[in-house]
Amino acid sequence: MGLDMGGTHVDAVIIDRGNIVDIAKTPADRSDLFGSIWATLDNLLSGKKVSRIERINLSTTVSTNAIIEGKTAPVGMIIESGPGMDPSFMSCGSENIFITGYVDHRGREIKPFDPVEIQEAASRFKQQDIKTCAVVAKFSTRNPLHEINIQKMLKDEFCPITMGHTLSGKLNFPRRVFTSYLNCAVYHVFKAFCDSIRKAMQKENIHVPVNVLKADGGTISLDVGQQYPVNTILSGPAASLMGACAFNAGDKDAVFLDIGGTTTDISFVADGVPLFEPLGINIGPYNTLVRAIYSVSIGLGGDSAIHIENGELKIGPQREGFPMALGGQVPTPSDAMIVLGLLDFGNKDRAILAMKLLGEKLGMDARAASEVVYEKMADIIKQKVDSLIKDINSRPVYTVKELLYGKRLKPEYVSIIGGPARAMAPVLEKKFNLPCRVPENYEAANAVGAALAKTTAEITLLADTASGVLSVPEIGLYKRIDRNFTLDMARQKALELLKQRASILGAEGSETESEITEESSFNMVRGFYTSGKNIRIKAQVKPGLLYELRGVNYA
């Protein structure tokens, strides 16, 4: 069972080995998200054998809303910034304590932290009635001991204490600070949500794994999600893309468009696998290390306001109410598509009036004006997609081989979902000169995406044989290795640890197809001798779907 909580609706779907069994949709009550979810599930499950359910995957906006609406808890930040940039811009908590001490890029402790400073921080937090805190140190992914030792000092007084190194193995100190802050800030809201789910499940006598969807289109178990709720932010677009992927199985490069009323979301798949944000997703003013599907939203949809400015047609980026066909005051692309007979809703005469008014300013009749709007909308989308592909293909690379022979994204088809999808397909097909697919049942794409999402996990392994240390920050591993550790051993170790990690996160044995995504091994030369090797590996559970949808699912 998959469930997606959107801004306006809660959608749920039951899938049986790739076949959609049933779909339910209810309006969302933002003041009672949990109630809306439960009502939708109730609706979907009525008359079905609950015992046949194997798992429930939820995509929820609980964390996202808490951040966007500012309903977060106060957080105390302990930041060990070491030398480098002026760290003052990283103040994001209610209290921000910058401490001395530092670890360098190879994980060597250059200066220990001062316990007195930690005690002072704790008492400052308590004075402010702050109950949660985050501990983040520069290069803690290379050596987490400062974070771990500070956490040990504080663990009886604060809950939770988020340690920066547990959130991502990627290097980016400011993002580590912001991600840790957000994780603490939404912790209690998300925990309350998890508790309600557990209670309700017990009441309904459902005893199956419950997973939550992450921004990378994968899932984690409810329990792990509760510890790291920051990973569940902005999982809606991820669910939508995973759904679209389910309708478009294959291994090609493609553009995925979700054309809504207000916005169009653009994503890509490369060799059939969704493209990720290079570092992590942004939410509000914060850059994070939350692994996320790449998705760019532009202010252009069926209900975008159309204006003429200096004799030029301008669509969006704002929405100013409904299309005129539905009683709005401003012409919209939906009105144009109604006039052209591509959409059928509302009052067609009002739509014609809208295009007539627009046409007068452009010196043409209603139909011609509709054509112009329709074409222009496709042009805007095409231009944006082209510029995004250009950006993606010029992302920095660091080796001669990648620069000369690296993968370049070259879409072979366009998949479109959303209200105006079918209406827009013909003109987009013409503009892109690529086949445009509009999946059937796309209204439920988000829920389908949630239902079919697999557990994802990623680890970053660094072996420094000169220092004799192996570290894997995501699991807090920091241990000694001998000088003979090789790239081959590192690969095996990474895959083995990844498997363990994935199963902790909620994966079942059969679904973890692991792969090495990056690997390098550098000779470390000091003086005239090779002093060791610096081995770096990234491994992930291959992102993807539990099942492919059966049958032809696009029209």
Place this chain on the structure above:
Amino acid sequence: MLRAKNRLGLVFFPAFDWAISPTHPEREERLLYTQDQVFEEGIADIEGIKFFNPGMATEKDVQRVHFCVPDVMSRVTESHLISAGGAIKAAEALMEKEVDKAFAIVRPPGHHAQRVVFGDRGFCIINIEAVMLENIRQRFGHRRIAIVDTDCHHGDGTQDIYWNDRDTLYISFHQDGRTLYPGTGFLDEFGGPAAIGYNINVPLPPETGEEGFLYVLDNLVMPILEEYKPDLVVNSAGQDNHYTDPITNMNFTAHGYAKLNHRLNPDIAVLEGGYSIEGALPYVNLGIILAMAGLDYSHVREPDYDPTKLKQSPRITEYIKELCEKIYERWCRKEGIARETLKGKEYVLRPRNVYYDTDGIMEEQTQKFKVCPNCSGLNTIHSRSDWGYEIFAVSIPRDACPACIDEGYKIYKETPEGKYFKTFLQDRVNDTYMSK
């Protein structure tokens, strides 16, 4: 979010799959820790800082600057073309006003590569700054350019390439050539007949510290730049003056490099040498990036930084002060020196030996500059390597007068094929290059 005061373009290309040899200073690992530091500081998230991939320099880009023996493509690797292409990309982003400043953190470096190239000198095969500058001059028009070379080694390659070009002022500060490779870069290396005074060397004593470098900058380099009024200032940002560098003897710091860059305020910086890959490069590069972006670099410090240990001795301070006075006085007198030197001369000869340390080749070379009242003057090079190759090159300068152009073609045509291993013609006016 942090916002840069200056829009800064970074071409960061560590070439993780290329090395001169596995344990060579110029190896895969060289920019690894710089990358760690740049990533960990979140430089890419700063608004106004933009990363670019390098392009690839073409054969013609190289021919505009060098005479490669036997030819460009058998001398260079892809990495060399990418490194020069990275510098070009940085300059291009600046020229197209996409950024206010640009820094090419690329490898391998280039400032020991001279006009004639038989092989690798000081880890350099092609001069990436010169290839960059001549590419943008060709595309964006002629410009008056100053190159300030802050590498610890004398940039003898850049000096050679711009020896006779008064539109390219070359200033190098470096550890005294009596104590360090390549053994050149003294006060009397002052420029060719058309550019006497436009090649300035500042040989500094070993153990010069932050104080000395900044003194040279403030009291010599900046006043000269003010008088020269360049359209563009390029910093050959070698980072081996650092106190931890394994192959030099200076006492400069990351903070000092950032300060120097901040005060010099270059439009483009290009990474040159610097082989303290752990103790210096991550901090120096970060310092320069922050300085160029107009951000606070006061928190940039090396792990083992100790200002008392790095304090410059008063003896050195005094020496540098006198040195600067002497050099500045020569700069002021350059017109007079030119008149004396060129009196009654039709040609100026520049014979010398050039050693290719990385490849172990010795070259014997004579450059012949025509003293022309209308242009920089036609110039030829006769050169022989101890591996037996003898070449002859004719170079028509960028500002050549019609008579010098004609003479250049005439000499090239009249040199019989087979007389030399190779004869080259470099016609900078028409951007045409040939060899036989």
